[in-house]
Amino acid sequence: MYNINAIRLDFPALHQQVYNHPLVYLDNAATTQKPKIVIDTLLEYYNKQNSNIHRGVHYLSQQATTAYEEARKTIQIFINAEHSHEIIFTRGTTESINLVASSFGKQFLKAGDEVLITAMEHHSNIVPWQLACEERQTKLKVIPIANNGELLINDIDKLLSKKTKIVAVTHISNALGTINPIKEIIKKAHQQNIPVLIDGAQALPHIKIDVQELDCDFYCFSGHKMYAPMGVGILYGKEKWLEELPPYQGGGEMIENVTFDKTTYNELPYKFEAGTPNVGDGLGLAAAIKYMNTIGLGNINSYELSLLDYATKKLKKIEGLRIIGEAHEKAGVISFIIKNIHPSDIGTILDKLGIAVRTGHHCAQPIMDFYKIPGTVRASFALYNTFEEIDIFVEGIIKAKKMLE
């Protein structure tokens, strides 16, 4: 049984009043709240273990180094990577994608080449590629979407060509909730020996990821969207690709030998981890993974899907409300608009009722342009949300609608 009451007690931030209403937190796609075990891990680290890693011979440094490398292993096992050195610590999805776009760009992109992305990417899976493309006169191509928010998967065959050097696709759309058929896309790309990067920022908190089964070449995600602290994220890369890419940043930790003539680089993963790493938050990420494992990803997934289903049915009964993104395969994200009412007005009223949602373009402006809307209201669910919260949310929308019409 899914013990929602016990789960909610694990998250201190959920238990507060906002404008005299109990907080209803439905902005989880932006960032999730943190369980006590993650917060305690940070406290424990700074209270007892803090020191710089990989450098000191002393006791604390050894302890912190061991803990950090264990965290790397925990993450490796969680996404079933073949090697722990395929796990690169970064600041988050954004930095992971920038790393690949920059290093891959330097090594492999030439004038006339193409990079293939989709029409539903977050800006952080668009702009780094645009930067790389501008620098090397490479072309950015886009897989279009259908009205229901699904990729036009058949168009991929037309868009993939000898010129395509890499494909970068989001696993789950943060604005639409669409789960993309990435396995199929990866297969199609690999048939032409083209590597694939997956933006997994929205996937990790909701579904089980197995990078070997997916056979993706790069997989990026952020800790803070999966119950871990802000400021830490992961780039998974296949060993063979990480070996071939040049370093992203230079500094301490990433070198083997430095003279003024030539520097040789350290082995993986350190080649891509210049400077003092974010040890505390890395340990926090491992703690968050352990927390999710104790509940079980399968349980989390089916619970969240029942929330999504319940909310979708209730929202559809509201007159004038249109859900944006009705793919067959969806994660716990609902974007919607209401006829003649601006999303930000709805968000403002919901806020007054203690309900936290996101309004706007969700860093995916091309999607809003596609639907010709200024933005949406987005509710996104986490493992701690309840059916009662959805009831409150729906009542809130009805109230807002009455005031604003």
Place this chain on the structure above:
Amino acid sequence: MKIEKIEKEIISEFENFDDWIDKYNHIIEFGKSLQPIDEKYKTDSYVITGCQSKVWLHATFNEGKIFFEADSDAIITKGIVGLLIRVLSNQSPDDIIKAKLEFIEKVGLHEHLSPTRSNGLTSMLKQMKLYALAFKTKLSQNQ
């Protein structure tokens, strides 16, 4: 009427409301009743950036006074900008530049003042004060 006097008027209007719903309903009504802006100013060159909703603002200068007109695609935002216009329109550049606008805090709209807030009251205010500054500079150059 002086800026402070209009502010006082607004504050006493809002004192009649004891819950936020009435207050917001008032703002919404105010938005609905705002004089429509000339369509030719509803273009991107008159959009205030920094708001999640679109706000178009235009100002004219006549006999020492500045007159504002504005519109927004979001009704609460439109109500808020309408309140600002009620206070700052038909005032001299100097008075607009000096205005402290304490009514914002007193009627409880300060939560909209945070610079990152989606309805960007801060950006609207800044733009209105910039207009005042621009007209003032122009005036002194002409003298």
